[in-house]
Amino acid sequence: MRRLGLGGWVGLSLVLAFVLIAIAAPWLYPGDPQDRVGRALIWPFEDPALPFGTDRLGRDLAAGIAHGTRVSLLVGFAAAAAAITIGVVVGSLAGYLGGLIDDALMRLTDTVQTIPGFVLALALVAVLGAGVGTVILAIAVSSWTGTARIVRAEVSSWRERDLVLACRAMGMGHGEILFRQILPNIAAPVIVLASVVVAVAILVESALSFLGFGDPSLISWGAMVAEGRGLLRRAWYVAAVPGAAIVVVVVAISLAGDALTRALDPRRG
Amino acid sequence: MPEPLLRLQGVKKSYPSPAGPVQAVRGVDLTLEAGERLALVGESGCGKSSLARLILRLADVDAGEIWFEGVNIIQMSDRALRPFRPRLQMVFQDPVAALNPRRTVFQAIEDPLRVHQRPDRAATVARLLAEVGLEAGLGQRYPHELSGGQKQRVGLARALALDPALLIADEPVSALDVSVRAQVINLLGAACRNRGLSLLFIGHDLAVVRHLADRIAVMHLGEIVELAPRARFWTGAAHPYAQALLAAVPATTPAEAAAKTPFVLQGDLPSAVAPPAGCSFHTRCPHAEPRCRTIPPPIVQLAADHWARCHLLTPGAGTPSLGSGGPAP
CATH class of the missing domain: 3.40.50.300 (P-loop containing nucleotide triphosphate hydrolases)
Structure with a gap:
């Protein structure tokens, strides 16, 4: 087994745990997590059946966290997948083809990059209406630029190597050179970036929900934090429990991304 | 052919x-x-x-x-x-x-x-x-x-x-x-x-x-300056640049060492952006003459399969000691 390191194991285990919770949420906490289960503001560990306690309306925070995991992970992974795909396509075309196409694609990247991502997300949600799809789209169109830049730089440096000349001399097509020979070599920085984009997407989704721009029909960690905001003095745990969930999942994804980079490099491990 | x-x-x-x-x-x-x-x-x-x-x-x-x-x-x-x-x-x-x-x-x-x-x-x-x-x-x-x-x-x-x-x-x-x-x-x-x-x-x-x-071609600043079969090249390289390259090869026998003429090139390869006029090697050639600085050298055939691109191999104001001399162009 290749070395993942302690951080890698912790990160991967936590990500796996969150994924399992997200899948199992409907069985663990059947019914609507927004339903009242007991009296309001039961503190955590007061009632063994309600480990994270209840909020102002008597809703089970643990059920909210479990169901909120579904939204956070769905948005995080879907947005990151879309952003990475756009970034890899734009970056490889620019880096491999060079010339005018490179200039055009990179100016487009510059333009998108100058728009603050969160403001763009807010604007898109305001125009298209709140919904998970809109949030994913908004995060994807604002966070592919970093990937595009890194992929372009890596591809154009690989393009200059003798490896590409050797492939061309043997008559290999451009598509195969790019996809089979070059891109596997730049998987490592892209995986790191992907983990960052997933983490950022989860944060942006939380922030949008916190501000009330999330999907109103789904429970979300950001909305739960917003819920607890008014109770910070009386019952700080109402905001702290979903807040901690956000922190833990983001740190776990970063650790896992870091470890995967190391594990996927054949020159190490 | x-x-x-x-x-x-x-x-x-x-x-x-x-x-x-x-x-x-x-x-x-x-x-x-x-x-x-x-x-x-x-x-x-x-x-x-x-x-x-x-x-x-x-x-x-x-x-x-x-x-x-x-x-x-x-x-x-x-x-x-x-x-x-x-x-x-x-x-x-x-x-x-x-x-x-x-x-x-x-x-x-x-x-x-x-x-x-x-x-x-x-x-x-x-x-x-x-x-x-x-x-x-x-x-x-x-x-x-x-x-x-x-x-x-x-x-x-x-x-x-x-x-x-x-x-x-x-x-x-x-x-x-x-x-x-x-x-x-x-x-x-x-x-x-x-x-x-x-x-x-x-x-x-x-x-x-x-x-x-089997054959050796010597290239200098984008041009082939000498082309000869191996044995002929080793004993009778005609272009001063080829001779300089040969002189840089370490001798393997005492007889070779004794026969070697010490010859070290001075200076660097001239810029390929602005190659020297005339012969591209004249800036470093120990035998350069006035015509080398202005007129591009002709290709001189020294034997059936031996060519060199050098003024000194043609009759003229040159020093005939360098090569066997060739037919005038």
């Missing part, structure tokens, strides 16, 4: 640079017969590697013709060129840069076979590994697990995979430890002999090409 395997005619190539176009190749004429081994020598920056890339159509010429197996490959599209690709293969200088760190030795050697849809690839790869002296078990290794010499053997096996007619080796041992250079050179020579392969060996070290080449 039958068409040679490879014939270059007036090949020119320049690359843009901030200072102006770099004239990498300035009109090269060269032929290579089937089964012949030709060494192209010259110092770094003289255009040898550029010429190799032009022959492989990895870059396009500005002017001139490149005939391979009777076809001018200059005008061919990438698609039309594809069937010719297997006939012309190359070994690169730095095997680290020429191999994919994420593909195993087996995959690297199989790549050309796969691209051209050859059958029995596993058996062919096994045969190639044996031919270049690598154990079959190395097939599953990655390049970073191999030594420099082993990596270059993989590079050679990959170039031989498609059974080429012409192999271009661009400084194939310069990046290797001195201790393994001879092995790779011998392997290259053996592969050429056994397969009846033509070789264009590009190098800067005459000591390396000494036992490998």
Whole structure:
């Protein structure tokens, strides 16, 4: 087994745990997590059946966290997948083809990059209406630029190597050179970036929900934090429990991304 | 006279640079017969590697013709060129840069076979590994697990995979430890002999090409300045630049050392952006005369198969001590 390191194991285990919770949420906490289960503001560990306690309306925070995991992970992974795909396509075309196409694609990247991502997300949600799809789209169109830049730089440096000349001399097509020979070599920085984009997407989704721009029909960690905001003095745990969930999942994804980079490099491990 | 395997005619190539176009190749004429081994020598920056890339159509010429197996490959599209690709293969200088760190030795050697849809690839790869002296078990290794010499053997096996007619080796041992250079050179020579392969060996070290080449071409600043069979070159190199390169080869016997004339080049290779007028070597030539600074030197035939590009070999104000003298142009 290749070395993942302690951080890698912790990160991967936590990500796996969150994924399992997200899948199992409907069985663990059947019914609507927004339903009242007991009296309001039961503190955590007061009632063994309600480990994270209840909020102002008597809703089970643990059920909210479990169901909120579904939204956070769905948005995080879907947005990151879309952003990475756009970034890899734009970056490889620019880096491999060079010339005018490179200039055009990179100016487009510059333009998108100058728009603050969160403001763009807010604007898109305001125009298209709140919904998970809109949030994913908004995060994807604002966070592919970093990937595009890194992929372009890596591809154009690989393009200059003798490896590409050797492939061309043997008559290999451009598509195969790019996809089979070059891109596997730049998987490592892209995986790191992907983990960052997933983490950022989860944060942006939380922030949008916190501000009330999330999907109103789904429970979300950001909305739960917003819920607890008014109770910070009386019952700080109402905001702290979903807040901690956000922190833990983001740190776990970063650790896992870091470890995967190391594990996927054949020159190490 | 039958068409040679490879014939270059007036090949020119320049690359843009901030200072102006770099004239990498300035009109090269060269032929290579089937089964012949030709060494192209010259110092770094003289255009040898550029010429190799032009022959492989990895870059396009500005002017001139490149005939391979009777076809001018200059005008061919990438698609039309594809069937010719297997006939012309190359070994690169730095095997680290020429191999994919994420593909195993087996995959690297199989790549050309796969691209051209050859059958029995596993058996062919096994045969190639044996031919270049690598154990079959190395097939599953990655390049970073191999030594420099082993990596270059993989590079050679990959170039031989498609059974080429012409192999271009661009400084194939310069990046290797001195201790393994001879092995790779011998392997290259053996592969050429056994397969009846033509070789264009590009190098800067005459000591390396000494036992490998049938003919030697000396390149200086984008031009071939002397072309001679090996034995003739070793004893009767006519161009002062070729003599300087020869003088830089360490003597192997006391008799050789005694016969050697000390001759060290002064200064660097002139800029290829603004090559010197007249003879491109006049800035460093110890025998330069006034006409060398203004008039481009003629190509002088010294024997049936021996040419040099130098004023001093023609009757005139020159010093006739340099060469045997040739017919006046």
